Amino acid sequence: MSAERPSLPPVRLNSEAELARDALAAPLFVRAVRLARWAGPDTRVGAGGELAEAQLPAAAEHLDLPADEDGAAYASEAWRLAVDTGLLDVTDPEEGADEGTDGETEGTVTTGENLALLTGGSPQDVLSIWLDGLDAVHADATAPVLDDFADLVGEDGSIDFDALDWDPEAEAEFLDGVLGNLYLLTLADNGAGEGPVPLPALAASMIVPDDMGEPTDDILEQVSEAMMRLDDQFRLLEPIGIVEYHPVDEALLVEEGEAADASAAGADDEDVTRYGMVKLTPLGLYGIRARMLEAGVDAPAVGDLAGKGADALLDGIAHYPESAARAEVKLWLAEYGAGGAVSAAAELLAAARGADEGAPLRRLHCQQALALAGPSAEPAVRAVLGDPELGGLARVWLAERGAADVPAPPEAMIFWLAIDTIAAQLDADGELDELQGLIEGLSAQHSGFFDEVWRVDHPATADVLEAMGRLHSDKKAAKDARKAAFKARSRAGG
Numbered sequence: 001m002s003a004e005r006p007s008l009p010p011v012r013l014n015s016e017a018e019l020a021r022d023a024l025a026a027p028l029f030v031r032a033v034r035l036a037r038w039a040g041p042d043t044r045v046g047a048g049g050e051l052a053e054a055q056l057p058a059a060a061e062h063l064d065l066p067a068d069e070d071g072a073a074y075a076s077e078a079w080r081l082a083v084d085t086g087l088l089d090v091t092d093p094e095e096g097a098d099e100g101t102d103g104e105t106e107g108t109v110t111t112g113e114n115l116a117l118l119t120g121g122s123p124q125d126v127l128s129i130w131l132d133g134l135d136a137v138h139a140d141a142t143a144p145v146l147d148d149f150a151d152l153v154g155e156d157g158s159i160d161f162d163a164l165d166w167d168p169e170a171e172a173e174f175l176d177g178v179l180g181n182l183y184l185l186t187l188a189d190n191g192a193g194e195g196p197v198p199l200p201a202l203a204a205s206m207i208v209p210d211d212m213g214e215p216t217d218d219i220l221e222q223v224s225e226a227m228m229r230l231d232d233q234f235r236l237l238e239p240i241g242i243v244e245y246h247p248v249d250e251a252l253l254v255e256e257g258e259a260a261d262a263s264a265a266g267a268d269d270e271d272v273t274r275y276g277m278v279k280l281t282p283l284g285l286y287g288i289r290a291r292m293l294e295a296g297v298d299a300p301a302v303g304d305l306a307g308k309g310a311d312a313l314l315d316g317i318a319h320y321p322e323s324a325a326r327a328e329v330k331l332w333l334a335e336y337g338a339g340g341a342v343s344a345a346a347e348l349l350a351a352a353r354g355a356d357e358g359a360p361l362r363r364l365h366c367q368q369a370l371a372l373a374g375p376s377a378e379p380a381v382r383a384v385l386g387d388p389e390l391g392g393l394a395r396v397w398l399a400e401r402g403a404a405d406v407p408a409p410p411e412a413m414i415f416w417l418a419i420d421t422i423a424a425q426l427d428a429d430g431e432l433d434e435l436q437g438l439i440e441g442l443s444a445q446h447s448g449f450f451d452e453v454w455r456v457d458h459p460a461t462a463d464v465l466e467a468m469g470r471l472h473s474d475k476k477a478a479k480d481a482r483k484a485a486f487k488a489r490s491r492a493g494g
Helices: 016-025 027-038 053-062 069-084 113-120 123-141 168-191 199-207 217-240 282-294 310-316 322-334 341-352 359-373 375-382 391-400 411-428 432-444 449-453 461-471 475-492
Strands: 088-091 107-111 243-246 277-280
Touching: 016 027, 016 123, 016 282, 027 053, 027 069, 027 113, 027 123, 027 217, 053 069, 069 088, 069 123, 107 113, 113 123, 123 168, 123 217, 123 282, 168 199, 168 217, 168 277, 168 282, 199 217, 199 277, 217 243, 277 282, 310 322, 310 341, 310 359, 322 341, 322 359, 341 359, 341 375, 359 375, 359 391, 359 411, 375 391, 391 411, 411 432, 411 449, 411 461, 432 449, 432 461, 432 475, 449 461, 449 475, 461 475
Parallel strands: none
Antiparallel strands: 088 107, 243 277
16 A cells, blocks of 8 residues: 555535534524523522522523423533533632522623624634534533432442443543444445434444354343433434434333333334434534544545645545545645646646655546646646656546647557556555456557566556456466566566
């Protein structure tokens, strides 16, 4: 492998303006903003920054939430997000301060500076604040589930954290792994994986070993437990806008021995949607990628290479899917403007030179990039007609455009270009049938191809001929290719 491949395929993100609008429309973020604007001098908070319990009903009413425990819980959740994202600044209670109506000392709250940035700042400002909110919700989603908090409190009032059986790092790593798999599935096959993913499949991707055929009962039980945990987590993550989530059918959550809801009596057990379906939103792609980048994961995005040199472009797109590579090149060329095609083409051609292992693939992508540069790039292409490494691709480019006065290539250049082209395709790991067709087509174009090609002064000659010997469907041609490979290695002293 000539170039270090990115660990993930490139993602096509919406513009920052579109993403910022999506962030501002996320239901939980909307509630947090509304509470931040509602809070005033009379608003009281507890020692941990939480909204005083006595004020939760008023906060829920302001958010048009029901006047019950759920409404209070949603209001409390929105309040915490407003504090965590700097939309509100909390002042802790002063020592000796009077107790509130609930018997606890109370602090005060003021408008945070981030609130003004939501209307007066840039899209980057909005997204930065939203990312802080995503981190906070992610932390909530990996927090332990407390069935009975009183059981954890000792006689002296201390909390027995060991009894939680909770590893915060492991919980966060598991959820990040699930979101990473969902991200990868969304990008799979050039975006063909943009549909919702069944929750059981997502849970299984983290639990079932790759080399396991039929999952054991123990593994299936682990998948079921993970699926239920993910159901809770995605219910928390959906309001911040990163996923569209169809939750697990409540009838499936009924404890053994309890009566199921009558509406579930005729439910279809084969209906996969009953077990939960999840899909990353465009904002979710942005948010998960941001978290991965912060963790040091190589997660490229289309547009990352715009404004960089041609060498960075050709190396960067070396193993991109074709559609992503084209989009990246178009953005790169756009930096040169309408009149910069010649300069752009000259830079691409200069970056394509070289005898290193990655050079053939660079030249292949250079040729594809030149196709997008348009006919105005012709002067730069003609300038390299005499170059032993670039003259062949220059002639191909000119011939494809029906250009006049294209000099015939010398025979040595024909054979060199054949080796270089196959070397590039081998490095690109393309479809086997296409590669086999290329090999057989190029070798058939020249009589006595294998009698001459082993003499080509190209670093990849022997490797290419060995590959031709493996892949050529004609037994005699395959044997001739292997003989030629041996001659090439002997000639090179290897």
